[in-house]
Every structure is written in C-alpha cells, then in structure tokens.
Amino acid sequence: MDLTQEPEDAQGAQGRQGASLRGKTVFITGAASGLGSALATVLAGCGADIVATDIRPAPLDAAAPAWRELGVRVHTIGFDVADPDAVRHAIGEAFEAMGRLDILINNAGTDVTLPIDALSEEDWLRVIDTNLNGPFLLAKHAAALMRQAGAGHIVNVASTASKRAWPNAAAYHASKWGLLGLSHALHAELRAHNIRVTAVVAGGMRTPFLLDRFPELDPAGLQDPMNVAEAIRSILLMPQETVIAELTVLPMRETSWP
Structure with a gap:
C-alpha cells in the first residue's frame, strides 16, 4: 500500500457518491416482504430495473406500482x-x-x-431446498448469462446462523452454513469470469420472518431491513476491480453474533 498516495480528489469523490445502478437488472428472491421488499425499493431508487420474485405472487403485484413510480422497469414472477x-x-x-x-x-x-x-424429513428437505439448493440453482443459471455478458454480481443473504448455532434450528443452521460455504466457493470460481460473489451475514431484522414466529422478541433489539438493503446497495456500487466476499451487518444490540 502506498501511504504517500494523494487523497481522492473532490470530483472523484462526487462521482462515487453519485454512482447508480441505472441500466442494470436485479433479480431478487423473497421480494414480497421484509429484506426482499426493502431491497427492491432501495435498488429501484438507485436506478436498477427490478425482477421481483416470491413464492407469493399477490404481494409482489401489489408492491410493483410503487417501485415503478421510481422510474424503473419492474417484472414480477411467482415461483x-x-x-x-x-x-x-x-x-x-x-x-x-x-x-x-x-x-x-x-x-x-x-x-x-x-x-x-x-423435525420430519419433509421439514428438513424443505429448509435445505429453499435456503441452499435454490440459491445454488439460481446462481448456476444466472452465472451462465453473466459469463456471456462478461460481468455480474451474485449476493447470497446468509445469517448469523451461518456462524454459530442454537437449539431447535438444525435445518436452518445446516442450510445457512452451507450457503456461506457455497458463496465463498462461487467467489473463488466465478471471479475468473468477472463475476463478483458476496455473502451477507445479516443479524436480526424487524421482519415477519422473525416477528411473526417469535412474538416475544423485542423489536428494539433488531435492525430495520432497510439498513441491510442499504449495505447491500453499497456492495453493488463498489468499483468493478473490487469485490467484498463477505459482509456482516448487525443491529447494535445484536446478541447472536459474536
């Protein structure tokens, strides 16, 4: 590192602050609520065209007009x-x-x-299929298009559950530890094709995924999913010469990690 290098000039700094995703298409899974919905809002606000997907198509169609009002194209897919x-x-x-x-x-x-x-076999397979096999398949098919285009970026939303373990969550931990490993493996493999891969280790968020299942949780101890969406936006706006392979985003009162 050259410690004598001059600081970035004002024009360069302004250019980075004004960076956008205009002209890019972002495919988001789980976009009907929580972090996925926040991502669609934040990235549309940054100029990206949005492919919003979810297993529940009705909430996507209800949210799409607000995203389109941000001046971008929006396509929804229920699958x-x-x-x-x-x-x-x-x-x-x-x-x-x-x-x-x-x-x-x-x-x-x-x-x-x-x-x-x-935990039944069906329960186990459902969690593994959704949280690990799905991201593998999506990355496989998306990466083929990205290689043809000469560049791309894959973001895998992991969890503090990929770093430690607690009782009664064997399938979830196995899937998220696996997702973190998959993400780093894809980072090593796809960077040769100019495809960046990032794992985001997200701490607890104020989303239905947590609050609907654990009503005893104190929402004040969780973070707004918009904050995590903003962190992901910053990753996507990094210069192409740089990749953030892993980023941990925690609420200040996080207790699950470290």
Missing part, C-alpha cells in the same frame, strides 16, 4: 426457488422480459423451528 424446473423457467423469463440479468440476490429463506426428534 418456488426449491423447484429446479421453476428456477430455470424464472431465470429465462427474467432475461426475456428485461434483456439482461446483471445482479442476482438470493434472499428467499424459510425455517422450521423444532427439535431434531420432531
């Missing part, structure tokens, strides 16, 4: 990330509708909070 055929079709539909696919954000997730003796 299950755990279904390999549906994944393949969704990526193809997104590319056909938008003409390009620059950024994939694997945000969709699920959990079954049960002790292992009560």
Whole structure:
C-alpha cells in the first residue's frame, strides 16, 4: 500500500457518491416482504430495473406500482426457488422480459423451528431446498448469462446462523452454513469470469420472518431491513476491480453474533 498516495480528489469523490445502478437488472428472491421488499425499493431508487420474485405472487403485484413510480422497469414472477424446473423457467423469463440479468440476490429463506426428534424429513428437505439448493440453482443459471455478458454480481443473504448455532434450528443452521460455504466457493470460481460473489451475514431484522414466529422478541433489539438493503446497495456500487466476499451487518444490540 502506498501511504504517500494523494487523497481522492473532490470530483472523484462526487462521482462515487453519485454512482447508480441505472441500466442494470436485479433479480431478487423473497421480494414480497421484509429484506426482499426493502431491497427492491432501495435498488429501484438507485436506478436498477427490478425482477421481483416470491413464492407469493399477490404481494409482489401489489408492491410493483410503487417501485415503478421510481422510474424503473419492474417484472414480477411467482415461483418456488426449491423447484429446479421453476428456477430455470424464472431465470429465462427474467432475461426475456428485461434483456439482461446483471445482479442476482438470493434472499428467499424459510425455517422450521423444532427439535431434531420432531423435525420430519419433509421439514428438513424443505429448509435445505429453499435456503441452499435454490440459491445454488439460481446462481448456476444466472452465472451462465453473466459469463456471456462478461460481468455480474451474485449476493447470497446468509445469517448469523451461518456462524454459530442454537437449539431447535438444525435445518436452518445446516442450510445457512452451507450457503456461506457455497458463496465463498462461487467467489473463488466465478471471479475468473468477472463475476463478483458476496455473502451477507445479516443479524436480526424487524421482519415477519422473525416477528411473526417469535412474538416475544423485542423489536428494539433488531435492525430495520432497510439498513441491510442499504449495505447491500453499497456492495453493488463498489468499483468493478473490487469485490467484498463477505459482509456482516448487525443491529447494535445484536446478541447472536459474536
């Protein structure tokens, strides 16, 4: 590192502050609520065209007009990330509708909070299929388009559950530890094709995913999903010569990590 290098001039700093995602297409899973919805809002506000997807299409269609009011194109797709055929079709539909696919954000997730003796095989497979197999399949098909385009960015939304463990969440931990490993493996493999891959280790957020299942949680101890969306936006706006392979975003009162 050259410690004698001159600081960035005002014009360069202003250019970075004014950076946008205009002209880029972002494919977001789990966009009907929580972090996914926040991401669609933040990235549309940054000029990106949005492919908003979820297993529940009705909330997507209800939210789409507000995203379009930000001056971008929006396409919605209802599909299950755990279904390999549906994944393949969704990526193809997104590319056909938008003409390009620059950024994939694997945000969709699920959990079954049960002790292992009560966790059925179906429960286990549902969590693994949604949280790990789905991101693999989406990355596989999206990366093929990104290689053709010469660049791209894949963001995998992990969790503090990928760093430690607590009781009654075996499937969730296995899926998120696996997702973190997958993300780093893709980072190592795809950077040769000018595709950046980032794992975002997100701490607790004020989203239905947590609050609907654990009403005893104090919302004040969680973070606004918009804050995590803003952190992801900053990753996407990094110069192409730089990749952030992993980023941890925690509420100030986080107790699950470290």
